[in-house]
Amino acid sequence: KLAMSGVEEISDESVEVKEGEEFDVEAEDHLRDDFLLDPTRYIFYRDRKEWADLEPVPQDDGPNPVVKIAYSEKFSDVYDYFRALLKNDERSERAFALTSEAIELNAANYTVWHYRRVLLQALSKDLREEMRYITAIIEEQPKNYQVWHHRRMVVEWLNDPSEELEFIADILSQDAKNYHAWQHRQWVIQEYKLWDDELDFVENLLEEDVRNNSAWNQRHFVISHTSGFSDAMEREIQYCLYQIKKAPNNESAWNYLKGILQPLGLSAQPGLLERVLELKQTHCSPYLLAFLFDCYEDALENSKENVAEEEQQKTLKKALEICQLLAQEDTIRKEYWLFLGRSLKNKHGKLNNYTFELCVIHPELEII
Amino acid sequence: KDSISTKGSELRLYNCFSDFCFDIFCYFQKGLRHLSDAYECLDASRPWLCFWILHSLELLEEPIPAAVASDVCHFLARCQSPAGGFAGGPGQHAHLAPTYAAVNALCIIGTEQAYNIIDREKLLDFLMSVKQPDGSFVMHVGGEVDVRSAYCAASVASLTNILTPKLFEDTTNWILSCQNWEGGLSGVPGLEAHGGYTFCGTAALVILGKEHMLDLKALLRWVVSRQMRFEGGFQGRCNKLVDGCYSFWQAGLLPLLHRALFKQGESELSRQRWMFEQQALQEYILLCCQNPTGGLVDKPGKSRDFYHTCYCLSGLSIAQHFGNMDLHHEMILGKEDNRLVRLQQSWAGGSAEQGWIHSEIEPTTTNKQ
Numbered sequence: 151k152l153a154m155s156g157v158e159e160i161s162d163e164s165v166e167v168k169e170g171e172e173f174d175v176e177a178e179d180h181l182r183d184d185f186l187l188d189p190t191r192y193i194f195y196r197d198r199k200e201w202a203d204l205e206p207v208p209q210d211d212g213p214n215p216v217v218k219i220a221y222s223e224k225f226s227d228v229y230d231y232f233r234a235l236l237k238n239d240e241r242s243e244r245a246f247a248l249t250s251e252a253i254e255l256n257a258a259n260y261t262v263w264h265y266r267r268v269l270l271q272a273l274s275k276d277l278r279e280e281m282r283y284i285t286a287i288i289e290e291q292p293k294n295y296q297v298w299h300h301r302r303m304v305v306e307w308l309n310d311p312s313e314e315l316e317f318i319a320d321i322l323s324q325d326a327k328n329y330h331a332w333q334h335r336q337w338v339i340q341e342y343k344l345w346d347d348e349l350d351f352v353e354n355l356l357e358e359d360v361r362n363n364s365a366w367n368q369r370h371f372v373i374s375h376t377s378g379f380s381d382a383m384e385r386e387i388q389y390c391l392y393q394i395k396k397a398p399n400n401e402s403a404w405n406y407l408k409g410i411l412q413p414l415g416l417s418a419q420p421g422l423l424e425r426v427l428e429l430k431q432t433h434c435s436p437y438l439l440a441f442l443f444d445c446y447e448d449a450l451e452n453s454k455e456n457v458a459e460e461e462q463q464k465t466l467k468k469a470l471e472i473c474q475l476l477a478q479e480d481t482i483r484k485e486y487w488l489f490l491g492r493s494l495k496n497k498h499g500k501l502n503n504y505t506f507e508l509c510v511i512h513p514e515l516e517i518i
Numbered sequence: 519k520d521s522i523s524t525k526g527s528e529l530r531l532y533n534c535f536s537d538f539c540f541d542i543f544c545y546f547q548k549g550l551r552h553l554s555d556a557y558e559c560l561d562a563s564r565p566w567l568c569f570w571i572l573h574s575l576e577l578l579e580e581p582i583p584a585a586v587a588s589d590v591c592h593f594l595a596r597c598q599s600p601a602g603g604f605a606g607g608p609g610q611h612a613h614l615a616p617t618y619a620a621v622n623a624l625c626i627i628g629t630e631q632a633y634n635i636i637d638r639e640k641l642l643d644f645l646m647s648v649k650q651p652d653g654s655f656v657m658h659v660g661g662e663v664d665v666r667s668a669y670c671a672a673s674v675a676s677l678t679n680i681l682t683p684k685l686f687e688d689t690t691n692w693i694l695s696c697q698n699w700e701g702g703l704s705g706v707p708g709l710e711a712h713g714g715y716t717f718c719g720t721a722a723l724v725i726l727g728k729e730h731m732l733d734l735k736a737l738l739r740w741v742v743s744r745q746m747r748f749e750g751g752f753q754g755r756c757n758k759l760v761d762g763c764y765s766f767w768q769a770g771l772l773p774l775l776h777r778a779l780f781k782q783g784e785s786e787l788s789r790q791r792w793m794f795e796q797q798a799l800q801e802y803i804l805l806c807c808q809n810p811t812g813g814l815v816d817k818p819g820k821s822r823d824f825y826h827t828c829y830c831l832s833g834l835s836i837a838q839h840f841g842n843m844d845l846h847h848e849m850i851l852g853k854e855d856n857r858l859v860r861l862q863q864s865w866a867g868g869s870a871e872q873g874w875i876h877s878e879i880e881p882t883t884t885n886k887q
Contacts, residue, residue, distance in 0.1 A: 210608050212596055214589040216550055217567040219557045229561075233609055259562040261610040264660050299662040327758065329705065329712065333664075336708050363756040367710040370699050401743070402757050409699030412736075440739075482747040486738070486793045492786035 194227040200244065206230035207237055225255050236265060241272040250283075257287065263296045267303060277308050285317060292321050298330040302337060311342040319351070326355060327364045336371060348372045360393050366402045370409065379410055383419075386410055391425065395433060404437035408444060416441075417449040436480040443472040443490070450498045459500065466498050541812030542827075543580060546571050549824060550586060562606030565597055565619035570828035572626045577831045577858045587627045594620045595635045601647070602640030612644050613658040618670035621677055642680045645671050653688025664705040665696050669718035672725040690728045693719045697732055700756065701740030711740060713754040713767040720774055729778045738779075741771045742793055749806070750798030751817075752833075761816045762807040762826050765833020769794055770861075773836060790847045791840055799837040800851040803830050835861040 185191065195201050208230055211218060221229070232252045235245045249266040252259060270280060284301045291297055305311055315338065321331045339345060349372050355365040373382055390407040393400065411419055423445050430438055446469035453462060473491030477484045550571050553560075560567060568590050575582055596608040597620060603612030604620035621641075624632040648655045648667065655667035668689055675681040696703040696719050702711025703719040720737070723729040744752045744764070752764035772792040780787055807814045807830050813822035814830035835858040840847040850857050 207609075210596065212589075212592050214585075214592065216586070216589050216593045217553060217564050217571075218551065219553045219561055219564075220555050221558060221561075222555050225555070225558055225561075236609070256558055256561050258559060259606070259610070260613060260658055260661060261562065261605070264611060264658075267660065295657075295662060302662075327755070329709070333706060333709055336706075340708075361757045363758070364710050367698070367700070371708050400757070405700055405756060412699075480747070482745050482750070482795045482798060483742050485788060485791050485795070486742040489786060489788065489793055493784065496786050 192224070194223070195231040195248075196227055201231065204231065204234045204238075204240075207233035209233070228252050228255055232262065232265075236261070241269055243273065245269055246273060246275065253287070257291050257294050258296060260296050263300055267300070270304075270307075277304055280304050281308070281313065285313075288317075288321065292325065292328055293330065295330065298334050302334060305338070311338045311344065314338040315344060315347075315351075322355070326359060326362050329364075332364050332368065335368075339372075340375070345372060345376050349376075356393070360397050361400050361402055363402045363405075366406045370406065379413075383410065383414075387419070387422070391429070394429065394438075398429075398433035399435050399437070401437055404435075404441055408441060415448050415452050416445045417452060436476060439472050439476055439479070443469055443476070446472070447494060450494070462498065463500065466494065469494055541810075542574075542578070543812075545812040545822070545827070546575055546580075550590075562610060562613075563616060563619075564607045565594060565604055565616040565623060566606075567824055568594065569619040569623040569626075570824040572623050574824070574828050574831050576626050577835055577861070579859050582627065587629060588631060590623065590627060591629075591632050591635050594624060598635065598637060599644070600640075602637060602642070602644030611658055613661070614648065614655065614667045614670035615657060617641075617644070618673055621674040625677055636678055638678050638680050641674065641678060642682075642685070645675060645680075645685055649685065651688075653686075653690070653692035655689075665693060665703060665715045665719045665722070666705070668693055669722040672722040676725045686726055690723065690726055690731065693723055694731055697737065701733065701736030701738075702744075703737075710755055713741075713744060713752065713764045716741065717767040717770055720771055724774055724778070729774065730782055732778075734775060734778055734782070737771070738775050738793065741768055741775070744768045745794050745798070746802075749802055750795065751802035751806070752799070759817070760802070762803060762814055762833070763816065763829040765799055765803055765807075766829040766836070769799055769833050769836050773861075777842065788840075789845060791849075792836070794837075796837040796840075796849050797851060800834060800849075803834045803837070804851060804856070831858060832861060834858055 196206060206227075209226075228248065228251050231248060234240075235248065246266065246269045249262050249269065252262045253266070256262075269275070270277070281301075281304055284297060284304060288294075288297045288301060305314060315335070318331050318335045318338070321328055322335075325331070339348060348368070352365050352369045352372060355362055356369070359365070373379060373386070379386065387407065387410075390403050390410075393403045394407075397403070408416065411422070417423070423442075426438060426441060426445070430442070446465050449465050450462060450469070470491050473487045473494070477487040477491075480487065549567065553567070557567070572582060572590070594604065597604045597606070597610075597616065599605050599612035601612060603614070604617040605612050606616045621636060624635055645655070647659060648657070648661075648671075650656060650663065654663045654665075655671050656663050657667050657670075672681075672686065672689075675685060692707075693703070695707040696705070696715065698704050698707075698709075698711050700711040702713075703716040704711055705715040716737070720729060720732065723732060743756070744754075745768070746753055746760045749760040751760040751762060752768035753760050754764050754767070769792070772794050776787060776792060803814070806818050807816075807826070809815055809822040811822075813824075813827045815822050815826050820826075838848060838850050838856075838858060839860040840849070841860075846860070848857070
């Protein structure tokens with residue numbers, strides 16, 4: 151999901167009483183006797199003597215605010231002090247510590263992350279420790295843009311990708327389609343040339359879930375950047391057909407098959423059409439039919455000069471029959487299949503021979 | 519769906535959209551002023567909240583009171599960075615996403631006051647500051663690259679008439695490199711095709727006048743395949759689940775492609791319908807995505823939020839209206855009241871038509887507050 155929503159799971163109805171580090175509340179709502187002495191009790195920054203020198207900066211929303219968020223006391227307090235640090239461009243340990251709190255309250259605040267990076271460099275902080283920190287944060291919030299970007303920066307500064315593939319694999323084990331995770335993985339592999347084991351990794355994921363489109367994409371990514379598809383083509387076609395036989399309604403496998411063949415032309419692959427026509431008997435699907443259509447269309451588009459017009463028209467007829475069939479079977483895409491048929495007919499259809507002959511023999515006749 | 523389309527319940531369910539109008543307006547009215555602490559996670563996206571709510575109101579043809587509009591203007595002015603562009607909140611750094619949201623929200627308001635908020639010269643400075651040598655844009659200084667940034671940049675540049683060739687040098691090629699083997703576009707080259715990124719990339723190219731350089735046929739095949747045959751709504755990626763927000767990101771591609779193919783000389787395009795199942799999408803949104811207390815959702819069982827409300831409504835508008843300047847066909851499911859404003863006439867669409875409205879802003883004048 152784009153970084154625009156973030157409250158998907160949260161109800162905006164009630165303001166829930168939050169359990170926190172503020173204080174331990176007993177079931178009867180009494181404070182513990184040792185409340186004031188409890189070392190784990192949360193203390194607002196405004197009450198911390200080590201921060202007394204800094205004047206907090208309240209948020210200035212103006213006199214008639216809009217989209218005003220009812221921040222918790224803790225949130226306001228932390229961010230009032232963050233704004234103060236930012237204003238003074240303070241580069242200190244305490245500033246660094248505060249960024250962790252600000253991040254915990256809103257990990258999407260990219261201004262805080264930027265500031266944290268400035269501090270990491272200005273204070274020559276231990277980047278290994280930062281890696282441990284960002285690892286924990288990503289595990290908690292794996293669908294946030296800022297955390298992944300931050301990790302990438304730290305990896306770049308350390309020039310050490312050695313933990314990445316394992317870490318990302320762990321995140322993917324929790325959500326095998328996490329877009330940020332795949333993005334980071336592709337960056338690491340490409341930047342540090344870590345291609346060697348990736349095809350195996352992909353195959354394992356496809357074993358677990360043959361419908362994982364992210365894994366199919368990664369397959370394409372690895373092969374196009376390593377062996378390329380020329381030598382690998384036959385093996386890849388075999389792989390696709392094998393997976394299709396196991397799960398005939400898996401759109402990913404069909405899309406992949408088309409995707410790898412398209413640059414050369416679907417009709418360029420000898421014997422493929424026949425293999426698919428065979429599959430049609432036992433493993434038919436809208437995807438198979440669409441693939442057949444694409445084969446026929448490619449044959450029409452890229453026909454060699456020696457292909458007789460009659461042959462062409464036969465191919466066109468087969469293609470149009472598929473369109474009709476798909477318009478009936480894959481009804482959600484009816485408008486599209488009908489368009490495709492009209493478009494193909496318009497492009498490759500010829501006047502039928504009868505009409506043509508009439509024109510030639512009787513030029514004065516008006517053809518209605 | 520067959521089991522719920524018995525006459526009685528069908529009428530009840532199709533009617534419920536307008537029946538809940540009062541609640542949805544309460545949702546917006548409240549949200550535009552106050553949000554609970556559940557929204558702390560969007561504290562760096564407050565212009566988005568303005569945009570999602572204002573755009574939803576616009577689609578529902580609900581006028582925005584002048585005082586509210588003025589207050590939004592003042593707030594967005596406080597989100598504007600002295601270095602140009604808009605931030606997620608007062609005092610934060612500028613970022614392309616809230617910049618997009620703020621500029622589009624101001625355009626929805628559409629008053630002289632609103633237009634005057636934008637410091638166009640500084641905005642150009644900001645866009646140049648996030649421009650990368652390879653044609654892409656980072657979302658903010660020191661931030662990440664992905665195709666959303668190109669769309670945000672192209673949108674605000676065209677709306678404020680600061681579009682220069684230099685600004686988008688190499689951007690076209692970078693966006694084109696995001697079209698992958700699936701036919702859709704990915705966030706960055708190499709990744710999986712994804713509805714949100716595909717919309718951003720395609721719409722950016724439309725604004726730049728370069729959409730014909732995409733493999734439009736492959737893109738068309740990919741996007742129509744994203745409509746779910748049972749649910750009627752759209753998925754974001756192949757083999758993933760339906761989500762109401764893709765009613766806009768995915769279905770919104772079809773008007774763009776229709777126009778692009780037409781410009782390319784395609785003669786067989788329908789003159790009545792987009793190339794997706796309009797009725798099925800309306801059914802998904804109206805029957806499955808409404809929250810009974812107002813607002814819309816991802817899918818049944820999820821809670822409402824302003825993002826999903828905005829994009830479900832946007833998708834509903836697209837599904838209801840076919841056409842361009844000259845041609846217009848409607849297909850409203852349920853009561854007449856269900857009709858929303860046609861998206862092309864409003865601000866948020868990725869269509870290049872956006873740009874013409876601001877031809878009155880001279881490229882050389884600066885807007886002072």
